[in-house]
Structures are given as structure tokens and as C-alpha cells.
Amino acid sequence: MxxxxxxxxxxxxxxxxxxxxxxxxxxxxxxxxxxxxxxxWENDKESALLRLGFVKPEILSWSPRIILFHNFLSIEECDYLKSIARPHLEISTVVDAKTGKSVKSNIRTSFGMFLSSEDRQIPIIKAIEKRIAVFSQIPIENGEYIQVLRYETNQYYVPHHDYFSDPFNLKRGGQRVATMLMYLTDVDEGGETFFPQAGSGECSCGGIKVKGLCLKPRKGDAILFWSMGLDGQSDPNSLHGACPVVKGEKWSATKWLRQGPTF
Incomplete structure (x- = not known):
């Protein structure tokens, strides 16, 4: 025992x-x-600012170069951009190739506004601009002011190029190299971003079957597409447009990125 x-x-x-x-x-x-x-990452301010762990890149096309960033903006950032833009919306304009001035045109029927230099000092805007610079690898100072757009039912933007064909707009910052297009809302129907020269299949653009690549807006997502090729020349395949909104409304924010500093 x-x-x-x-x-x-x-x-x-x-x-x-x-x-x-x-x-x-x-x-x-x-x-x-x-x-x-x-x-x-959650305890790292820099990582949180860049939304590491949330942003997921997806290559959509190599010619033209198009990258989709899932969850690029938070829901709060999307709503904030809409709220500061809403009181200042005006009929959107296009650049006149002969004079370089902004003019109204029926090829673009949305409403829009540009953030100001004062807006760029707001912490949430500074965070978005830094995120754009990191993911595009283009310095913050090479970016134009963010433009916020609203498309209502039947509003659209016919296919066009973002690079300039006039000498006036090249004086400050040079040619546009790339565009970051951020979606601030989902769209019930229509409102796709359309690239006629991308892909070889068919897609729906405002309810109409077309050849090319159509990307349906999803709140918080962003697409980075390049207006210049790897040879440094303007890429005609970067032709793109905004399909008509069939149902609901579409909000987006655009930042054009230049060869050199814009401010």
C-alpha cells in the first residue's frame, strides 16, 4: 500500500x-x-492607414494595365467623401483639346466637384492619398486633386482617354500616367466602368451587350489603370467610359496621377 x-x-x-x-x-x-x-497590423498605425490585410489586388488586364483593389476604401471613408462632396456638386465638364479649358459636353452627363487644398489636409483625405501613392508607386505630389462624381439614372461618360492631347494641360505635372478610380457606392443596375480594348469577351454595359471588359461598381473597391505603356508612350488601349446607370445612382472618386509634381 x-x-x-x-x-x-x-x-x-x-x-x-x-x-x-x-x-x-x-x-x-x-x-x-x-x-x-x-x-x-491592427496595432501598427502605418499598416492600419494602408489597410494592410484588407486590400486585395487582382490583375484584370495587362493591355491595358488594369488592377482591381478589393476593399481599398473603408465604408466610413466612402461615406465621408460623399458627405463633403454633396453640397458642392456641379455639372461635370471635359477638357477641350484645342484650348485646354474645361467645358460642358453631352459626352459626360454626371455631377462632380474637386476637393480643395484645404480638404487635402483633413486626416482621412491624407490617409486615402497616401494609400493611393503606396499602391500606385507614384508620389503624392504627382497627383491631381481628388474628384468626386455622382451619376444618376441614365447618366454616363462615353469612352475616352485620360491622357491629354493638348499642350496646355501638360505644363503642370506633365502627362497623366495613371488613374485611381474608387467606388463609393454599389449600383443597383448599370454604371459599369467599360474598357472596350481590354479582354476578348462580351459584357453588359448599362444593360447592353458590348465587347470588352465591364467592371461593376462595388462600394470600397478601386481600380488602377495606366494611361501610359511600359514604353512611356500614351496607351490608346486605355480607352474607357462610364456605362449609363439603369437603376439607382453611382458615386465614385477619381485621382489622376502625373509624370511630375502638380503642386
Whole structure:
């Protein structure tokens, strides 16, 4: 009977040791996740600003070069851009190729406004602009002011190029290199972004079947497409347009990126 009196204490000692070991293992795993996983990003201000772990890139086309960034903007950022833009919306204009001035045209029927230099100092706008610079690899100072647009039912923008064909707009910052187009809302029907020269299939553009690539707006997503090719020349395949909104309304924000500083 004597040996049996040591059995229970021994089992208790081993169990206690195993429990302590398990706690050390859990602590190690927690520390590993903290330094290499999302917990580390959540506590890193820079990572949070860039939405690391949320933004997911997807290459849609190599010619023209088009990248879709899922979850590029947060819901709060989308709603904020809409709220500051809404009181200042005016009929959208286009650039006149002969004079370089902005003029009204029936090829673009949306409403829009540009953020101001004061708006660019707002922390949430600064965060968005830095995120654009990091993901596009184009410096913040090479970007134009963000333009916020609203398309109502039957409003559209016919296919066009973002690069300039006049000498006036090249004086400040040079040619447009790329465009970051951010979607601030979903659209019930229509409102797709249309690239006639991308892809070889068919897609729906405002309810009409067309050849090319059509991207349906999704709140928070963004597309980066390049107006210049790898040879440094303007890329005619970057032709794009905004399909008519069939149902609901569409809000978007655009930032054009130049060869050199714009301010």
C-alpha cells in the first residue's frame, strides 16, 4: 500500500506541469501571431492607414494595365467623401483639346466637384492619398486633386482617354500616367466602368451587350489603370467610359496621377 500513496501526488505533479507547459505554448503562439499576423497590423498605425490585410489586388488586364483593389476604401471613408462632396456638386465638364479649358459636353452627363487644398489636409483625405501613392508607386505630389462624381439614372461618360492631347494641360505635372478610380457606392443596375480594348469577351454595359471588359461598381473597391505603356508612350488601349446607370445612382472618386509634381 505504501507505493500507492505516492501515485496521486505524482499524477497531480505531472498534470500541473502539463498545464504550465500548455500555458507557455499558448503564450508563445499568441506572441507569434502578435508579431506576424493581423494583431500586429491592427496595432501598427502605418499598416492600419494602408489597410494592410484588407486590400486585395487582382490583375484584370495587362493591355491595358488594369488592377482591381478589393476593399481599398473603408465604408466610413466612402461615406465621408460623399458627405463633403454633396453640397458642392456641379455639372461635370471635359477638357477641350484645342484650348485646354474645361467645358460642358453631352459626352459626360454626371455631377462632380474637386476637393480643395484645404480638404487635402483633413486626416482621412491624407490617409486615402497616401494609400493611393503606396499602391500606385507614384508620389503624392504627382497627383491631381481628388474628384468626386455622382451619376444618376441614365447618366454616363462615353469612352475616352485620360491622357491629354493638348499642350496646355501638360505644363503642370506633365502627362497623366495613371488613374485611381474608387467606388463609393454599389449600383443597383448599370454604371459599369467599360474598357472596350481590354479582354476578348462580351459584357453588359448599362444593360447592353458590348465587347470588352465591364467592371461593376462595388462600394470600397478601386481600380488602377495606366494611361501610359511600359514604353512611356500614351496607351490608346486605355480607352474607357462610364456605362449609363439603369437603376439607382453611382458615386465614385477619381485621382489622376502625373509624370511630375502638380503642386
Amino acid at each position: 505504501a507505493p500507492s500513496k505516492y501515485v496521486l501526488p505524482f499524477i497531480a505533479f505531472v498534470s500541473f506541469g502539463m498545464a504550465i507547459g500548455l500555458l507557455f505554448q499558448l503564450a508563445f503562439i499568441w506572441r507569434l501571431e502578435e508579431f506576424s499576423g493581423t494583431n500586429h
